[in-house]
Amino acid sequence: MTHNDDLILIFYFLFSVASFIIFKVKHFNKFFFYYALLVVSFLIVHHLCVSTSATLNKYIGTIIKVLTFLLVITIIGKKRLLIIYPQTMFVLCSFNLIFYLDHVYFFSISQPLSSLFSQLTTWSLNMYYENYVFYVKPVYSVTFDKVQTNFIKNSGIFGEGGLYQYFVCIALTINLFFNKKSIFDYYNLIFIISIITTYSTVAYINLFFIIIAKTYDPEKRILFFLMSPLILGGAYIFFNLPTIYNKLFNINSMDFIISTQRRMLDTFLDLKIIQDQPLLGIGLDNIEIYKSYVNQYSAGGESSSNGLLNYIAGVGIIGAFISLYPFVMFGIKSKKKFMLMLCNIFSGLSQGIIMTPVFFLSMSLLYTKKARS
Numbered sequence: 001m002t003h004n005d006d007l008i009l010i011f012y013f014l015f016s017v018a019s020f021i022i023f024k025v026k027h028f029n030k031f032f033f034y035y036a037l038l039v040v041s042f043l044i045v046h047h048l049c050v051s052t053s054a055t056l057n058k059y060i061g062t063i064i065k066v067l068t069f070l071l072v073i074t075i076i077g078k079k080r081l082l083i084i085y086p087q088t089m090f091v092l093c094s095f096n097l098i099f100y101l102d103h104v105y106f107f108s109i110s111q112p113l114s115s116l117f118s119q120l121t122t123w124s125l126n127m128y129y130e131n132y133v134f135y136v137k138p139v140y141s142v143t144f145d146k147v148q149t150n151f152i153k154n155s156g157i158f159g160e161g162g163l164y165q166y167f168v169c170i171a172l173t174i175n176l177f178f179n180k181k182s183i184f185d186y187y188n189l190i191f192i193i194s195i196i197t198t199y200s201t202v203a204y205i206n207l208f209f210i211i212i213a214k215t216y217d218p219e220k221r222i223l224f225f226l227m228s229p230l231i232l233g234g235a236y237i238f239f240n241l242p243t244i245y246n247k248l249f250n251i252n253s254m255d256f257i258i259s260t261q262r263r264m265l266d267t268f269l270d271l272k273i274i275q276d277q278p279l280l281g282i283g284l285d286n287i288e289i290y291k292s293y294v295n296q297y298s299a300g301g302e303s304s305s306n307g308l309l310n311y312i313a314g315v316g317i318i319g320a321f322i323s324l325y326p327f328v329m330f331g332i333k334s335k336k337k338f339m340l341m342l343c344n345i346f347s348g349l350s351q352g353i354i355m356t357p358v359f360f361l362s363m364s365l366l367y368t369k370k371a372r373s
Helices: 005-022 030-049 053-104 111-115 161-178 186-197 201-215 218-239 242-248 254-276 287-297 307-328 335-348 357-364
Strands: 121-123 127-131 136-141
Touching: 005 053, 030 053, 030 307, 053 161, 053 186, 053 357, 111 127, 161 186, 161 201, 161 335, 161 357, 186 201, 201 218, 201 242, 201 335, 218 242, 242 254, 254 287, 254 307, 307 335, 335 357
Parallel strands: none
Antiparallel strands: 121 127, 127 136
């Protein structure tokens, strides 16, 4: 994430408010309204009871995300969301691939664009980027005093391939299972190429299950059986890719230490916090208490990379139940709902996507209005 995150969130929220005022609302849904009211009320009470003034910004930001989701789903509705989201991601991914290929495989002819405006210089906690709006290129790591230039992962617009893949995988899932498009639809081909260029482990896991679910037909098990050598061969190649192999199996590699080991330690700390404070947690973004656990167990970093468990550690089981249960109470028996849930779970365990507007919007597709008897 970047230094502009708060400004972007506020702009997005104000844009949603303006759209709500200007356009005629046709998709008001009591379920989403009461859900947002319940979550916002809980967050206010939770902050007053558990957290300190230092965490106020995090609570305000989370409340704004909930309200933004409510405004967007009220303005466009679920049916239009199924059309607009893949279209938006197709445009983003297409331009992103142009810039990515230019900088990784060609001559960086678009480089002058990053110096046009000062706001296109982007940084995270320890990384500086050249920002091309649709693509950010890492240029300097404060931690390692360099950036590996001979192998660059596609970080999308976030500076983190694992986060970018979530948005693309959601678009691919919607287009394949909700809109029932072919894998060879040009939208989906762009999505798949974009996911592959992230070199993210969770991206490949998501993509593997998405493709298997799309191609598997219970009535054609013999064909699936005949294809199994191809699937196993693909899995072998996948696990032997340098990035994936280093992340999962080479414990001495920097990829394993930065990615896998860090996530294991983050998960351990989150579970310890949940064990110690199961009901209400320690508060959202309570850095002081989190650092005390880091020091106590000599593990973890500035914050957790496990978005799901870190959220539960922040608001407790009660808060997680209030925030997440309403989206799954209608069941996930259909393939499309199951795949959407699976993508959110895998990504949520490795990225801070929980309680973001896109997370809410994707999970809203699980909601099914009960038929009146």
